[in-house]
Amino acid sequence: MVGKFIGIGVGPGDPELITIKAAKALRAAEYICVPKSQVHKPSMALGMIKQILEERQNPAEIVELLFPMTKDEMNNRKLWSENAAIVSSKAKKGDVAFITLGDPMLYSTFLYLYEYIKETFPGVEMEIIPGVTSLTAAAARAKLPLAEREEVVTIIPSDLDPAIIEETARSADNLVFMKCAYRIKELIPILKKAGFTKDAKIALVKRCTLPKEKVLVGKLSDAENWKVKKDYFSVAIVKRSQVPIHWKKNGEQA
Amino acid sequence: MVGKFIGIGVGPGDPELITIKAAKALRAAEYICVPKSQVHKPSMALGMIKQILEERQNPAEIVELLFPMTKDEMNNRKLWSENAAIVSSKAKKGDVAFITLGDPMLYSTFLYLYEYIKETFPGVEMEIIPGVTSLTAAAARAKLPLAEREEVVTIIPSDLDPAIIEETARSADNLVFMKCAYRIKELIPILKKAGFTKDAKIALVKRCTLPKEKVLVGKLSDAENWKVKKDYFSVAIVKRSQVPIHWKKNGEQA
Numbered sequence: 332m333v334g335k336f337i338g339i340g341v342g343p344g345d346p347e348l349i350t351i352k353a354a355k356a357l358r359a360a361e362y363i364c365v366p367k368s369q370v371h372k373p374s375m376a377l378g379m380i381k382q383i384l385e386e387r388q389n390p391a392e393i394v395e396l397l398f399p400m401t402k403d404e405m406n407n408r409k410l411w412s413e414n415a416a417i418v419s420s421k422a423k424k425g426d427v428a429f430i431t432l433g434d435p436m437l438y439s440t441f442l443y444l445y446e447y448i449k450e451t452f453p454g455v456e457m458e459i460i461p462g463v464t465s466l467t468a469a470a471a472r473a474k475l476p477l478a479e480r481e482e483v484v485t486i487i488p489s490d491l492d493p494a495i496i497e498e499t500a501r502s503a504d505n506l507v508f509m510k511c512a513y514r515i516k517e518l519i520p521i522l523k524k525a526g527f528t529k530d531a532k533i534a535l536v537k538r539c540t541l542p543k544e545k546v547l548v549g550k551l552s553d554a555e556n557w558k559v560k561k562d563y564f565s566v567a568i569v570k571r572s573q574v575p576i577h578w579k580k581n582g583e584q585a
Numbered sequence: 586m587v588g589k590f591i592g593i594g595v596g597p598g599d600p601e602l603i604t605i606k607a608a609k610a611l612r613a614a615e616y617i618c619v620p621k622s623q624v625h626k627p628s629m630a631l632g633m634i635k636q637i638l639e640e641r642q643n644p645a646e647i648v649e650l651l652f653p654m655t656k657d658e659m660n661n662r663k664l665w666s667e668n669a670a671i672v673s674s675k676a677k678k679g680d681v682a683f684i685t686l687g688d689p690m691l692y693s694t695f696l697y698l699y700e701y702i703k704e705t706f707p708g709v710e711m712e713i714i715p716g717v718t719s720l721t722a723a724a725a726r727a728k729l730p731l732a733e734r735e736e737v738v739t740i741i742p743s744d745l746d747p748a749i750i751e752e753t754a755r756s757a758d759n760l761v762f763m764k765c766a767y768r769i770k771e772l773i774p775i776l777k778k779a780g781f782t783k784d785a786k787i788a789l790v791k792r793c794t795l796p797k798e799k800v801l802v803g804k805l806s807d808a809e810n811w812k813v814k815k816d817y818f819s820v821a822i823v824k825r826s827q828v829p830i831h832w833k834k835n836g837e838q839a
Contacts, residue, residue, distance in 0.1 A: 340721070347606035350596070350717060354605065434717075436724035436731045437738075445730075459725035463604060463688075463715045467594070470690035471713035476699075477690045483753055484691075484740040491735055499737055502756055 334361065334426040336418055336448060336455050338435035340462020344541035344564070346379045348463045356460055357383045361425030363391045364418065366398045366440040375541075375564075376430040391428075394421065398440045411447045418444065419452040434462045438488060438509060465539050466507050469566040473534030473548050477568065478505055489514060493521050500525035508567040511535075515559050515567060519551060527551055527571055537565040588615065588680040590672055590709050592689035592699060594716020598795035598818070600633045602717045610714055611637045611645075615679025618648045618672065620694040629795075629818075630684045645682075648675065652694045665701045672698065673706040688716045692742060692763060719793050720761050723820040727788030727802050731822065732759055743768060747775050754779035762821040765789075769813050769821060773805060781805055781825055791819040 337356055342348035349357075357363065357380055365374045377393070384391060396414045401407060421427045435441040436459065448455055466486065470477040478484045485503040487496060489511035500506055500522055508518060515535060522531070529552035537545040541564070547557050551569070591610055596602035611617065611634055619628045631647070638645060650668045655661060675681045689695040690713065702709055720740065724731040732738045739757040741750060743765035754760055754776055762772060769789060776785070783806035791799040795818070801811050805823070 338725075340717075342604065343715075345606065347609065348604050348715065350602050350604050351608065352599065352601035355601065434721040434725075434731075436721050436729075438732050438734075442730050442733050457728070459728065461597075461602065461717045461721040461725045463594075463717055464721060467688040467690050467715040467718060471592075471688075471715045474711070474713065475690075476696050477688075478692055478740065478742070479696050480692075481742055481745055483742070483745075485757075486732065486738040486740075488732070488735055488737070491737075499756060502753060503739075 332422050332454050332456060333424060334422045336422055336457045337426060337428045338439075338441045338445060338457070338459045339428050339430050340434040340439075340460060340464075341376050341379050341430050341432060342463040343433060343465045343468035343539045344375075344379065344544075346382060348468065348540060349379065349383070350460065350462065353460050353462065354383050356426075356428055357391075357430075358387055359426065360391055360428035362394050362421045362427040364394045364396050364427060364429040366396050366429070366431065368399055370397060376432050380430060392421075394427075396444075398443070407443075411443050412451070414444055415447045415451055418448060419455055422455050431462075433464045435459050436461065437464055465509070465536075465564075465566045469507075469534065469536035469539045470568060472536050472539055472544065472546050473568060475532060475534045475548060475568055475570065477507070489518075493517070497521050497525045500527065504571050506567075506569045508569070510563060511565055511567045515554065515557070515565075518567070519555055522551060522569060527569065531572065532570045534568045535559065535565065536567075537562045539564065539566060586676050586708050586710060587678060588676045590676055590702060590711045591680060591682045592693075592695045592711070592713045593682050593684050594688040594693075594714060594718075595630050595633050595684050595686060596717040597687055597719040597722035597793045598629075598633065598798075600636060602722065602794060603633070603637070604714065604716065607714050607716065608637050610680075610682055611684075612641055613680065614645055614682035616648050616675045616681040617645045618650050618681060618683040620650050620652045620683070620685065622651075622653055624651060630686050634684060646675075648681075650698075652697070661697075665697050666705070668698055669701045669705055672702060673709055676709050685716075687718045689713050690715070691718055719763070719790075719818075719820045723761075723788065723790035723793045724822060726790050726793055726798065726800050727822060729786060729788045729802060729822055729824065731761070743772075747771070751775050751779045754781065758825050760821075760823045762823070764817055765819055765821045769808065769811070769819075772821070773809055776805060776823060781823065785826065786824040788822045789813065789819065790821075791816045793818065793820060
């Protein structure tokens with residue numbers, strides 16, 4: 332193998348939130364893999380690196396890889412294996428970058444391919460360049476701290492079962508729901524059942540740091556009246572209170 | 586006020602993991618605040634932006650702010666109030682950047698000052714530029730995914746009480762312990778009590794992406810024999826298994 336397979340986090344949306352290291356790797360790689368959920372849908376990650384690619388003297392070869400989000404595991408594995416074979420064949424000729432929104436190690440499409448290549452093509456050298464996640468970018472835009480002092484933060488993928496969300500929330504201080512806008516209304520009663528009061532702070536950030544970004548911040552009781560359109564790119568942060576849950580349990584604070 | 590107060594995450598350690606946006610802000614700000622825990626200790630965050638500052642045509646004024654890590658709340662509030670007054674007075678003349686390792690919204694020194702300024706100097710405009718956290722940077726270096734599919738991730742500040750860590754770990758899939766090297770040996774029996782088996786995967790990353798970085802990856806049973814020197818800059822990632830805990834509970838998977 333001549334080249335490496337490099338997973339690159341391009342951050343939450345704003346092209347300036349790409350790291351210097353990621354920009355360098357994107358200027359140098361011979362091949363740039365772009366994950367797509369549908370053939371004819373433009374890739375948001377590719378749009379974010381447009382300027383970096385335009386500044387290149389020798390253009391990179393863009394390799395579109397299809398990752399439809401289905402529950403058909405058989406078909407998924409077939410596609411990953413095909414995509415892995417493509418990456419491996421390109422890596423024989425030069426560095427292969429794979430761009431991913433946010434960070435490659437946190438709920439990314441990259442991970443499926445990564446694990447598959449590790450198993451099937453052990454000769455391919457791999458590198459991972461971390462990126463700014465939507466977790467902290469949303470906290471920055473909402474101006475709501477993700478965690479202070481002894482607070483515990485729990486990150487929940489939003490398509491979990493309501494009973495599991497409730498159980499998880501019960502012992503949590505601060506919660507982050509990834510990709511949640513389609514069910515924010517549904518989450519509020521779950522949070523109430525888990526002991527979050529109507530005064531608990533909540534922020535919903537849609538299309539964080541992107542054009543048409545929407546930031547809503549308020550109390551849980553406000554959020555019931557928020558008019559929220561569905562959007563895949565959305566993060567919610569919920570904070571139980573100013574006081575971590577275990578302080579109350581230990582009686583350190585009322 | 587002429588200037589803004591800008592909280593800037595400079596990432597986990599490697600100066601190339603600074604974002605393009607952060608670098609731009611650091612080249613433009615009139616004042617750059619550097620948090621220090623001790624007067625005579627060099628600031629790691631300042632070291633990371635050295636090259637960016639050297640490339641400036643007009644040098645910035647470096648403002649050292651002392652944030653000793655003590656439990657003396659009275660004294661702490663006095664220092665925050667003094668630091669807030671310094672920031673506010675500088676903001677009358679130009680942009681004031683405040684650099685923080687990792688991200689400003691996640692367990693940072695910036696947050697204390699931020700909340701204080703918000704309360705006491707409501708006229709100061711504020712901006713937050715997110716950064717790459719040690720969470721995902723450690724996952725990248727250890728090549729251990731932080732979360733896939735339906736896994737829940739729980740972030741634990743390591744100085745929590747063992748009983749609280751155990752309770753939190755009991756309902757968690759993947760755990761991240763922040764700044765944990767000084768008690769990694771102590772964490773292993775807690776994790777076992779919380780139902781993590783000896784085959785659970787664990788990674789310990791010290792001085793992530795910095796010179797003299799150390800990455801240890803193995804099973805919980807291996808970690809008992811790791812020789813780990815104390816180091817403030819350390820993150821551990823622990824993964825319960827390949828299967829999220831709620832799958833087992835629901836009987837979906839054995």
